[in-house]
Amino acid sequence: MSYPARKVNSPSRAVVIAFLGAVLTGTALLSLPVAVAEGREASWSSALFTATSAVCVTGLAAVDTAGHWSVFGETVILVLMQIGGFGIMSLASILALLVSGKLGLRARLTTQAETQSLGPGEVRRVLLGVAKVTLAVEAVTAAILTVRLATAYGEPLGRAAYLGVFHAVSAFTNAGFALWPDSVMRFVRDVWICLPLALTVVIGGLGFPVYAALRRHWRRPSRWSLHAKMTLGMTAVLLFGGALAITVSEWTNPATFGPLSPGLRILAGFFHSAMTRSGGLNSVDTSQMHENSWLISDVLMFIGAGSASTGGGIKVTTFALLGYVILAEIRGEPDVTAGRRRIPEHLQRQALTIALVSVAAVVAGTLAMMMITPFPLDRVLFEVVSAFGTVGLSTGITPHVGTAGHVVLTALMFIGRLGPVTLGTALALRVQTRRFRYPEERPLVG
Template sequence: MKNVLRRINTPSRVVVAAFLVVVVVGSTLLSLPVAVEAGQRASWTSALFTATSAVCVTGLAVQDTATHWTLFGELVILALMQIGGFGIMTLASILALVVSGKLGLRARLNAQAETRTLGPGEVRRLIAGVAKVTLAAEALTTAVLAARFFLGYGEPPGRALYQGLFHAVSSFTNAGFALWPDSMMRFVHDPWICLPLVVSVVVGGLGFPVYTALRRGPFHPGRWSLHARVTVGMTAVLLFGGTLAVLLTEWDNPGTFGPLPPGQRIMAALFHSAMTRSGGMNSVDVSQMHENTWLISDVLMFVGAGSASTGGGIKVTTFALLGYVILAELRGEPDVTVGRRRLPEQLQRQALTIALLSVASVVAGTFVLMMLTPFKLDQVLFEVVSAFGTVGLSTGITGDVGTAGHLALTVLMFVGRLGPATLGAALALHVQTRRFRYPEEGPLVG
């Protein structure tokens, strides 16, 4: 019995259990009659799906957030997004520091598994930085959005502040929930709404370890850690590369960019590229996009954001490391090097394991949803990748996949939020030594 408890109490499993508990509590609150508008049904499946989507900072929704949920329901969703964005163990550590000013070893190990820090000694400094960066970024975004809603759209001060806060939290945590049925489509022309949301999503998706590295010299990349350089570099490449690709494929599409002036088309392409990184909001109708744009979005959603960030996906560092492995193999080099640093073989195997298991999860989810729904492969694949990457974009089929489909997507969101991060932490912490080696032999490759 002690062995069983010891295994359950490992840091990675504690993180999973904590998220599961919060999902159950959130589902219970959202299933209460007080959480839904009069005349609406408080379905447990809908509550479970929405709570999982909020805690896993995904943004997929089976019900319109603004019209289905009451203010109480919206506040529950807001709280779940914030908890999911902080991370359960990180939030618990912050509260412990505030109350007692210290962290025990178990708390540091649990937070280490969630935040992907290199050692327990770094946890205290990191979680303090998490709190400062999160509160500062959300406060600044709230102020800009609230001012715009008040001055530009005539919203009452209290309503403007609430809308600003809700979307600031939703964007920084990469949750993707919005208080309008069309997400942010009504603001496609407004840079004072779209651009702050883009910045908030990108900043939230960099990852908290990057902020620590940037403090050493924001404008001196040579002082950054290797992780920070790779994350920032790949984020820029994918953000602007995705913008260009989406701009080329959607430029003349009458259902999306076609009616917009050139400047607004560029802004809409930037907005979509940023949101595929795990942001989840949309300023144009995703269901009207070309199928090749969906494919581009699938790739961006699968890669996702930075490690130990509020975003999902396999993470940009995993994607970049695999690219460096391929490049080294093509060059015939014995070592994989990045920025005059040699990558450990263990790290290469971790990246490969996470990527292949993520591919398997997407394939399995696509197969299941194809069996359960009548939709086309490209629509189903988009939905599955969006759920697994905790993105929240949809081609419009989320509400029509049925109860079994909703449960399948719920599992994908949970696995996508915790799977790659928890697996990465577990692999990093689970290193075994062997006192012997077998004779070398291998099959043909290719």
């Protein structure tokens, strides 16, 4: 694996081309007649949408995944998810490494950051590391699911293992495709299915730099990188805060949590919260949730998961960093600090840029979808944020938004998958040195 470090945009462009290549190959395979189930018709448009959704590990489905595809088609989707998840995690890690190399030795010597102590020669180690973590977590999850499906649901062992592997991959890569027509709603009362899936999604959403930090200083949290601390802390806050909000909001909804016991309602709330960051499986009918729960989910999906993970969104560190900026501002502190570390001004601007460009993408996507579909704002916004955050939860309108709607959602998935990563890299690599400064002037704000 080599990468050109000379031209600033090249790494980002290479990533985009690699993803496009995977999408087009997947589209070609999924549009073969052998890819669809008997009695179904192969089509370019559903193949393109599904391939994009799988490679971008989004999980939004224009056709019912369980019924539409043959075993060959399902296997293609499985491989595309695995490639997409592995690809985004390792490529984002390598880009981070490239940035840290470009930023030079000074930054590395003055900090303890794991992400910056990786040298450019370690690309191979990153790829191996990502592969190891991916296979290890997926193997454990697949084993648990297989045993449970075989023992509690009487699936033959081969079928149980197939389902176990597919959904373990779907969970770790945060893809969210399921081979049951109701996603995993039939398992809403089964803690042995829901909990492994939720935890696998959360682990996949932490990202490689966090694994590296944890592995290196397992017993000494004080030596974890700021990145690892922020990602773990913010993930915990969003996971449990989101679970609480969703559980309260849906507590008495007869179409979702209502029929469950109190304990199972909490499990379902935790499951949904985990899936918004950005797993995309659903254990209750998302289309029947309260509008309020959709709005809460919109916020969680937009924030998304960890950097260099299989998850999407603007990333928890971006969100946390903006929070630290506001905190410093309200306290009147001249520096923005987090955990006794100073956040460079340049990084604050990067976080702001990623967040605001993402808001612009969601607003533009929502306006476009409102124009070309007849659906109300709450459902459209949910679907747009779900596509942008590569979450794949749906209020049920995705199969009915038409070809133009699918084009918009496809574009949003692609932009949401690669935009924040490549934008972050491009921005970080583009720092110019200052030649002269204009005089300062303060317009009023607020």
